Every structure is written in structure tokens, then in C-alpha cells.
């Protein structure tokens with residue numbers, strides 16, 4: 590935004606930073622750190638969407654969708670890909686494709702996105718029984734706990750049959766922490782030993798790849814399927830791609846249609862995703878650096894605590910210490926009045942997510958908003 594002046598003005602009883610554009614118009618600055626899903630399509634994305642070469646993708650003729658699916662499958666080291674409307678549908682289709690027999694059981698983290706945030710779709714729509722294993726703080730599940738959770742097939746008269754293990758990389762609920770290739774391989778070996786499949790929710794797999802410095806195909810080598818979100822760290826407006834073997838994707842395609850995820854001239858969306866790759870993949874490292882800067886600045890503020898070492902990618906979890914006398918929801922509301930948008934992440938915890946439309950300056954501004962909000966609370970409470 591072109592701004593000639595920046596001033597601190599009292600507005601609605603709060604001190605806000607206002608920008609004055611060159612025309613003198615006053616606009617409140619908004620920094621949106623709710624999620625990496627809040628990005629707006631760039632000019633190049635909008636142009637690519639307008640000019641996309643398209644055809645009917647349900648009939649299998651959309652050239653832009655076909656190119657995107659093939660390209661992502663190649664990058665991920667898998668045979669084939671399938672564009673789907675969302676990460677939720679990508680995970681659902683993957684789980685149901687691996688578990689075609691109703692009553693199948695899958696092993697997944699108790700804090701995995703599939704288990705907590707996807708409406709229990711695998712159970713309600715697919716008759717799949719979830720068996721959770723505790724997620725450690727780094728997003729892993731202990732290998733011995735996974736092994737212990739695999740059902741003994743000789744007692745199938747009572748037990749559901751285990752068919753799949755799911756991992757999530759990066760692991761959102763642990764603050765975007767990364768699973769190493771070695772760990773993923775070990776889970777893959779375990780899956781093979783028991784004749785199970787391995788699915789990775791790779792909503793932010795590119796963030797993990799950049800943070801670990803490991804090519805993405807290496808990170809997912811042990812997986813039979815991966816759901817890759819284009820609309821998270823990569824910053825495309827819509828969509829995910831599921832990758833796996835040709836036969837897996839052929840079955841997944843039928844399920845996509847069943848679930849209403851077959852879209853006609855979908856190349857319009859895929860064209861934007863291509864631009865997201867070109868423009869934003871190279872920015873992920875910078876996003877992670879900005880997340881670290883934010884973590885360090887927040888951690889310096891009295892009343893807050895951030896585990897800086899746990900900030901590996903673009904997500905920052907920040908704990909509000911008891912003495913601060915403000916809850917996570919009150920904090921979010923107060924910050925909104927300062928033009929800073931964030932989300933609560935459970936009791937006394939708030940989260941900040943960096944994306945490609947956040948500058949280093951925005952990060953400093955965000956930290957200063959939090960500092961002012963906490964100072965305001967302390968003033969109201971008459972604290973010194």
C-alpha cells in the first residue's frame with residue numbers, strides 16, 4: 590500500500606495505527622495472520638485464471654488440470670495425481686480408497702487434522718473406524734504405540750481390520766513441526782510389515798520439505814498416497830492434489846465423483862496453482878524466517894511465552910501466561926481492534942500463521958500490536 594504517513598490515533602477507545610494514503614485517505618492497517626489460507630490471488634494468478642486453457646475435466650479433457658496433476662505427481666515421486674477441491678476431500682478420498690471395506694480401521698494421531706477437524710467424515714461417510722495414537726509434541730507418534738494399535742487379524746471375529754496408518758507433515762496442531770524422512774520411512778516399514786498402507790496428510794508438505802532441506806519426494810517415499818494442499822503455504826486460492834499409484838488414483842477418481850468433487854472447467858483453478866508454485870515456493874524459506882522473528886519478538890513480551898525451538902515452519906503458537914489476566918478469545922478480539930487478525934488455539938494459547946502476503950514489517954507491527962494490547966490490559970487492571 591502506498592502510504593505517506595503513519596499515525597497512532599485513538600479509535601473506538603483503542604490506540605490504532607492508521608495509514609494515510611498519498612491521497613490523504615485514512616485506512617486502518619490490517620495484518621491477517623489467522624491462517625495461510627487467507628491469501629488473496631495475485632495479479633498473475635488472476636491473469637492465468639482468466640486465460641486458462643480448459644475443457645470438461647469430469648470427462649477427462651481439461652488440459653490444465655491434466656498438466657498440474659502430472660507435474661505434482663512427478664514432483665512428489667508418484668505415478669499419478671488427482672485435483673480435488675479441498676484438503677479435507679483429499680484426505681477423505683485417500684482414506685476411503687485405501688479402506689474400501691466398511692468397518693476398516695485406521696491408525697492416526699489424536700491431534701491429527703483428519704481426526705479433529707474433518708467432521709469425522711471417514712466414519713460418517715466411509716464407515717471407517719479411527720484408532721488414535723497419542724501425538725507427541727513434535728507431531729510424531731511413537732512407533733511402539735503405533736505397532737501396539739495394529740489389530741490382531743486372528744481375532745477378526747471381534748476386532749475391526751487395520752488397513753491404514755496416517756501421518757501429517759507438517760503437523761498443524763503441534764505448531765507446524767516437521768516429520769523427518771527417516772521417521773516416515775520407519776512408519777512405512779511398520780505398515781509394510783503388517784500389510785497396511787501409509788497415507789500422508791501433506792497439507793503443508795512443501796513447508797516441511799523446505800524447513801528440513803529434504804526434497805519433497807524423499808519425504809513421502811514410504812507413502813502410498815499423499816494429499817498436498819495448494820491453498821495453504823503455497824498460496825493458491827483453491828485446491829489440493831492427491832498423489833499415488835495409477836491404480837490408486839483411478840479408484841480415487843471414482844470416489845471424487847461420488848463425493849461431488851468432480852468439477853468441469855477446473856483448469857481455471859489449476860492455472861492459479863501453477864502460478865502459486867512459480868511465485869511462492871521460493872518464498873517459504875522467508876516465511877519460516879519471519880515466523881521465527883515473530884516468535885522471538887513475542888517471547889520478549891512480558892506475559893507471553895513462545896517455544897522458539899518448536900517454530901520450524903510458518904506457524905507460531907504463543908501461550909498467554911496466567912498473570913496476564915486476558916483469555917485467548919479476549920486477546921483475539923482486542924487485537925482485531927488494532928487491525929491484527931489471529932485465532933485462538935485452545936486455553937491461553939493463540940496462533941499466528943505467516944504466508945506469502947506478510948512482510949517482515951507486518952511481523953514487527955503484529956508484535957507491537959500484541960505488546961500494546963497487553964499493556965492496555967495491564968493499565969485497565971492498574972498494574973505497574
Ligand SMILES: Cc1ncc(COP(=O)(O)O)c(C=O)c1O
Pocket residue numbers: 626674675676677678702703757759760761790792793818820
Ligand atoms: C494439516 C491439514 N490438513 C488438512 C486440511 C484441510 O484442508 P481444507 O481446508 O482445504 O479442507 C488443513 C486445513 O487447514 C490442514 O491444516
